[in-house]
Amino acid sequence: MNNSLGIVVVAAGRGTRMGTAESKQFLLLQDKPVFIYTLEAFAALPEVSQIVLVTGVDDVQRCREWIDKHQVAKITDVIAGGSERQHSVYRGLECLRTEWVMVHDGVRPFVGQDEIRRCLDTAQKFGACVLAVPVKDTIKQVNEEGVITATPDRRSLWSIQTPQTFRLSDLLRAYEAAEREGFLGTDDSMLVERLGIPVRVVEGKYTNIKITTPEDLELAELWTSTKGEDTR
Numbered sequence: 001m002n003n004s005l006g007i008v009v010v011a012a013g014r015g016t017r018m019g020t021a022e023s024k025q026f027l028l029l030q031d032k033p034v035f036i037y038t039l040e041a042f043a044a045l046p047e048v049s050q051i052v053l054v055t056g057v058d059d060v061q062r063c064r065e066w067i068d069k070h071q072v073a074k075i076t077d078v079i080a081g082g083s084e085r086q087h088s089v090y091r092g093l094e095c096l097r098t099e100w101v102m103v104h105d106g107v108r109p110f111v112g113q114d115e116i117r118r119c120l121d122t123a124q125k126f127g128a129c130v131l132a133v134p135v136k137d138t139i140k141q142v143n144e145e146g147v148i149t150a151t152p153d154r155r156s157l158w159s160i161q162t163p164q165t166f167r168l169s170d171l172l173r174a175y176e177a178a179e180r181e182g183f184l185g186t187d188d189s190m191l192v193e194r195l196g197i198p199v200r201v202v203e204g205k206y207t208n209i210k211i212t213t214p215e216d217l218e219l220a221e222l223w224t225s226t227k228g229e230d231t232r
């Protein structure tokens with residue numbers, strides 16, 4: 001069986017919750033942009049044959065320059081994304097020629113090799129897999145008046161991360177269906193779940209943070225200044 005693996009790294013967001021003038025994926029951690037750490041994590045994996053970077057239409061050229069400067073291997077395409085994460089992923093998928101695909105957020109630079117491998121192995125065994133961590137807090141459902149309506153059993157709640165791994169044909173089918181039906185999800189798995197395809201969860205690490213708000217950036221700066229690449 002052809003087990004070739006392609007990666008779509010999405011980095012076309014504006015980072016409104018971060019609030020910085022520069023988009024968060026381009027902020028420097030120890031002189032290296034966040035998204036370069038992310039690309040390096042995947043380029044180092046022998047199983048990966050193709051990496052597509054999706055970024056802002058005005059950022060394509062400077063991303064290519066950063067990739068050259070840091071000599072990141074296996075980047076076959078640097079393309080412009082869309083107005084929502086889902087649109088950006090879809091454009092990336094159309095560039096792939098592999099059997100399997102992992103979709104990853106450009107702003108999750110601390111993903112580890114071991115977690116990527118376990119996510120891939122589980123997907124190739126069962127068909128689809130996402131990395132996740134068990135929630136640490138008690139989660140409440142709250143209505144519009146600010147009143148608690150439910151306390152779901154924490155043992156069944158997971159914080160979903162990326163990478164998210166699928167057969168490329170399944171994910172493309174899921175994206176086509178979502179597009180046709182006007183469905184907008186917040187991750188790739190939601191689109192695949194709608195097709196009735198079971199998606200497995202593999203336990204990852206709490207360090208695989210998505211750099212979203214200023215506190216996340218402070219943590220990322222602390223980790224890279226004290227641990228460097230060992231943060232993974």
Ligand SMILES: Nc1ccn([C@@H]2O[C@H](COP(=O)(O)OP(=O)(O)OP(=O)(O)O)[C@@H](O)[C@H]2O)c(=O)n1
Nearest residue numbers: 010011012013014015016017083084085088106
């Ligand atoms: N139109 C978009 C929106 C998001 N993303 C990417 O999807 C990932 C996860 O999204 P998020 O953290 O929400 O990023 P932003 O959309 O940039 O942040 P915000 O929602 O705060 O604006 C990021 O790597 C982001 O660059 C993308 O490629 N295209």
Ligand SMILES: C[C@](O)(CO)[C@H](O)COP(=O)(O)O
Nearest residue numbers: 105160161162186187188210
């Ligand atoms: C895909 C994702 O990383 C899963 O946690 C996340 O849903 C994408 O970002 P957002 O913050 O939900 O826009």
